[in-house]
Amino acid sequence: MITVKVVSKSTGKDLKGKRVRLGFDGNWLPGNLSADEYTDSNGEAHFDYDSAKGCIYVNGSTKYRGRLEGRIVVYI
Structure with missing residues (x-):
């Protein structure tokens, strides 16, 4: 499982309701993209x-490029 945590750069607070999608290198899925999760x-x-x-x-x-695994925190 991959978990993405989205945090505000300015306040440090967790952000609810943000649309998150994963893009995969190679031929994983049609279009190499996951479905949207919020x-x-x-x-x-x-x-x-x-x-x-x-x-x-x-x-x-x-917002991030690299290894997708475990829990990844991104700041926006």
């Missing part, structure tokens, strides 16, 4: 995928 009250979006290389999009903007 952050919960803890600022977390959960994806049922094993680890991979790729990127994280939050509200359509790339």
Whole structure:
């Protein structure tokens, strides 16, 4: 499982309701993208995928590129 936690850069608070999508390097899925997930009250979006290389999009903007595994915190 891959968990993405979205945190505000300015306040340090968890951000609820942000649209998160994973992009995978290689031929993982059609278009190499996961389905959209939205952050919960803890600022977390959960994806049922094993680890991979790729990127994280939050509200359509790339916020992280690298190894996708475990829990990743992104600041916006």
